[in-house]
Amino acid sequence: MSRILNTSTRSEMLNKVFKSLLISGLLVYAIYIFNNSWFYTSILTKTTTHFSHSSRPPPNASHIVFGIAASSNTWNNRKHYVQSWWRPNNTRGYVFLDKIHGDMLPWSNDSSLPPFRISKNTSNYYRDYDKHRVPQAIRMARIIAETFDMEKEGGARWYVMADDDTVVFVDNLVDVLARYDHDDYLYIGMNSECHSSNVFHSFEMGFGGAGFVLSYPLAKALAANLDVCLKRYPTLYGSDHIVQSCVADLGVSITLERGFHQIDLHSDISGFLSGHPRSPVVxxxxxxxxxxxxxxxxxxxxxxxxxxxxxxxxxxxxxxxxxxxxxxxxxxxxxxxxxxxxxxxxxxxxxxxxxxxxxxxxxxxxxxxxxxxxxxxxxxxxxxxxxxxxxxxxxxxxxxxxxxxxxxxxxxxxxxxxxxxxxxxxxxxxxxxxxxxxxxxxxxxxxxxxxxxxxxxxxxxARFPPMRWGHPIGPRAPALKGATELVRWCRWMAEICCGLVSESEASCETSSRAARRRRMELRRVRVDPAVKRRRLELCSPRGCDNAPDSSGADTEEGAASQVASSSENGRQLPPIILTPILTPLLLGSGTKDFLPKFGIASVCGRRRDMEDTVTIQPSFDAAAGLHYFGVYDGHGCSHVATKCKERLHEVVKEELLLDDDVRESRNSTDWWKCVMERSFTRMDKEVVAWNQNVDDNISVTCRCELQTPECDAVGSTAVVAVVTPHEIVVANCGDSRAVLCRNGKAIPLSTDHKPDRPDELSRIQAAGGRVIYWEGARVLGVLAMSRAIGDNYLKPYVSCEPEVTRTERSEEDECLILASDGLWDVVSNETACGVARMCLLKGRVGVEPEPAEDGHGSSDKACNDASMLLTKLALARRSADNVSVVVIDLRNPM
The missing domain is CATH 2.70.130 (Cation-dependent Mannose-6-phosphate Receptor; Chain A)
Incomplete structure (x- = not known):
């Protein structure tokens, strides 16, 4: 019995020993697992990427090397930007020029500027980089390698690339870089403020104008691989885009810092600077x-x-x-x-x-x-x-x-x-x-x-009643406390509505640039073909010297025109800005009995800039009795729409004269289609060629930067109507529209070219493009129409080929409406025809017709009122686009 007990006791002891060894082994194994670098995970550790734990002294301006890209043609006009922030004997860097002019020497006499260097010859890259007109991008991209080669042994920690018109705040830059470890691979910069600039280049790019920063290890790796990258990316437009692509190939992505500002903006940037984010301006x-x-x-x-x-x-x-x-x-x-x-x-x-x-x-x-x-x-x-x-x-x-x-x-x-x-x-x-x-x-x-x-x-x-402050943002500061007795504030409340005040109610401040931009103007045109003395008069509203100019200010013999204008008080900024569009009326001596009556209205609406244009050319082919009307809705800028306004009717007339020997075939739809397609194609080629000669075409009235690729991204829709006594020919390219009112019914004579239209979607996809749904269907996520004149950047996905319709005239025809999408986005075809028909049937709404100076009735009052009423309706329905409307009275005897 004792032997059995001893055996059981011995077994229990062995079990306990084995259990202890097993538990100890598991603990040792767990410790090994969690301490082995192969099983390291950042999820269980606190990230410290942005802070340097180096024992080196804190950074200062001498640890930063600047590479400043400059051109000999612009240096004299831009060097004051560099002088404003450069600190001699404190900051380090070089200005890299393409060449040196004699008037720049001797450079050493000006100690307020960094030393200059002439960039190395990069002509050997031109063979691989001949797809763009800016070979300077190679030189600017190689500044990184040249700067690193000159300063790699000088204890530099950061390399900053900037332009000669970049203003740098050095102390803030040092404070920003102090948050990062310069031994890491870091690429620091910021996107452009303008969405289109990022679309052109990359959202992962630090824009070179704002400046971007490379840490020493990344600059070293980039300098060693830059030549390979230059040959790998021959089609990229800008030097900063090339650098970003090379950095991405090295496995480094951008670190965004909101203090770098590209300022891809125009006009007054006080609103932007006054709302600066809570980040040091760099x-x-x-x-x-x-x-x-x-x-x-x-x-x-x-x-x-x-x-x-x-x-x-x-x-x-x-x-x-x-x-x-x-x-x-x-x-x-x-x-x-x-x-x-x-x-x-x-x-x-x-x-x-x-x-x-x-x-x-x-x-x-x-x-x-x-x-x-x-x-x-x-x-x-x-x-x-x-x-x-x-x-x-x-x-x-x-x-x-x-x-x-x-x-x-x-x-x-x-x-x-x-x-x-x-x-x-x-x-x-x-x-x-x-x-x-x-x-x-x-x-x-x-x-x-x-x-x-x-x-x-x-x-x-204070001694005054206590003040309460709201939630602080940034450094907190109280506001002004007034005196015991304050003068009652006078608030300016402008009436923002479709109605316009009379001349005696409005004031004009000719000295205010803002007043010129913000003034609400609307001008109406009345044409009476029965008047023998043909003259075009333009009356400036309220006697303002700075009233907007009109293209119809020239005097022409052919028709007597009267302009009635009124405006709203321009002291405050209204949400609706109306801009006049007026075209000279050219009436030939051989005009047929049929002469259409029309009215136009073109308003800027809630847009900052006016990009619509309108062309009216009665009897532009007097021998055949053809009358030309066109509405052009620009996007990106107004210069393509303006070019169409000036040239498209002339191109159409030239194409008509080419086939003058087959005039009897003009009743053929195929013939008109051929003429319009040739005309639109010629117009598109002229716009592209005009954009390419940017140095000769820059205009002070153009609000866009006419330089590649921005000018290639400007385009315009076009809806054109050629009206004869017997037919109406409409050519449409884009999302403007022509609608015929016949016996009270709306008949669309054109179809909007939208990217999600089945046939247009198939055409875009067949050409290799894509339709991306972002706030509606857009070609490549950018353009909301599938056909337009211009937009060379989106060829061949965006076509300039028009759709042409030919409609026989009828005794039941009442009016034809041409308008940009600013109207059709918020007003249906039926509603527009109903408004125009009401004005034509009842004359001027609410006002007795006014006789002309010679006693004849003003035959186009109804058309003017119809066009103005439609624009007011669009604005009242919160149209966010420019609105241009042409109403043509078709009730003339044929």
Missing amino acids: SLHHLDHVDPMFPWLSREESLKHLMQSAAADESRLLQQSICYHTPKNWTFSISWGYSIQMYQLIIPPSALQIPLQTFTPWSKFATPFFLFNTRFPSNSNNPCHFFLHHHRRRSNYVVTTYRPHASPPCADFFSQILVLSPAPKYDVNLKRVPRHQTRGRMGGHVSQQQTRKRARGPTWK
């Missing part, structure tokens, strides 16, 4: 292409003025602060060192963070136009603008003074606003908000607020 570019940052100064003086603020406190420059004065319902948005926007109502910070759209996009090729949200000024939230006047440094504070300029009347009550900022450097990454003071002077009385520290941040205490 660079500004394209300042030659925008209005001066300070309205009363030139571009060069504005830059000097801004750099003075940067010298006082670069870390706070353009950083936004938002605060409220609830007793008076005041809101203040402060962009430090630049401007203050004052609102006479409470606006939440979520809205004020969105930039005020005072600017226009670089190109309208792709929508939406910007990569960020924007808001439009209106009568209720149009701010008073104060711009930086001067600054001075006190013992522990920097005092910046802002004064009003060209603002609504509320600014007249304030002579200046003072902002007091602590002298210590501002760190945008800190969670806490630094304390500030603000003083305001109103009517000679100065009010001042003191600050004291609280647990939840600073609050404001």
